[in-house]
Amino acid sequence: MALTPSNMIPLGTVAPDFQLPDGNNKIHTRDNLKKDNGLLITFICNHCPYVKHLNAALAELGHRATNADIGMAAISANDIENYPEDAPAKMLEEADRHGYPFAYLYDETQQIAKSYDAACTPDFYLFDKSLKLVYRGQFDDSRPGNNLPVTGKDLYDAIDCMVNGKAVPENQKPSVGCNIKWK
Numbered sequence: 001m002a003l004t005p006s007n008m009i010p011l012g013t014v015a016p017d018f019q020l021p022d023g024n025n026k027i028h029t030r031d032n033l034k035k036d037n038g039l040l041i042t043f044i045c046n047h048c049p050y051v052k053h054l055n056a057a058l059a060e061l062g063h064r065a066t067n068a069d070i071g072m073a074a075i076s077a078n079d080i081e082n083y084p085e086d087a088p089a090k091m092l093e094e095a096d097r098h099g100y101p102f103a104y105l106y107d108e109t110q111q112i113a114k115s116y117d118a119a120c121t122p123d124f125y126l127f128d129k130s131l132k133l134v135y136r137g138q139f140d141d142s143r144p145g146n147n148l149p150v151t152g153k154d155l156y157d158a159i160d161c162m163v164n165g166k167a168v169p170e171n172q173k174p175s176v177g178c179n180i181k182w183k
Contacts, residue, residue: 034131042061042124050120138176
């Protein structure tokens, strides 16, 4: 595991479009996932201890996004030849085990991860109703082993600001986690 920070792409970046399958081969697109208040994209995988640290919180995040009329999807872009635990069938099991209420998509070509400039798992991108980036970075300050509670404070504050028509603070901390397993 290589501890890797987010690439902090410019705020205002338009969400790259995509067509990706979930574990059942149902195709999802950026536009059919977006809701009235925007879209939240997170890059995760099954085996990363930083994602495992947030699993229960990710399910809650999905519910909060839905209640805020924000679409959400998680994307795994890892090389499944070398990391078979991240394969689509295993993604389905993981989503069921943790009660993810959002689409968990597989980026086999890794082109979507590259278009988002995703670097690590977990990596979070919040887009407003115009699909412009208003937040990228960490969920909160909690990490495996640092004994800080998982609160989602950073991301939830950004969601609350966006939904309530307030400016999202531009001072944002990168997420850190395992690097995406590139082919």
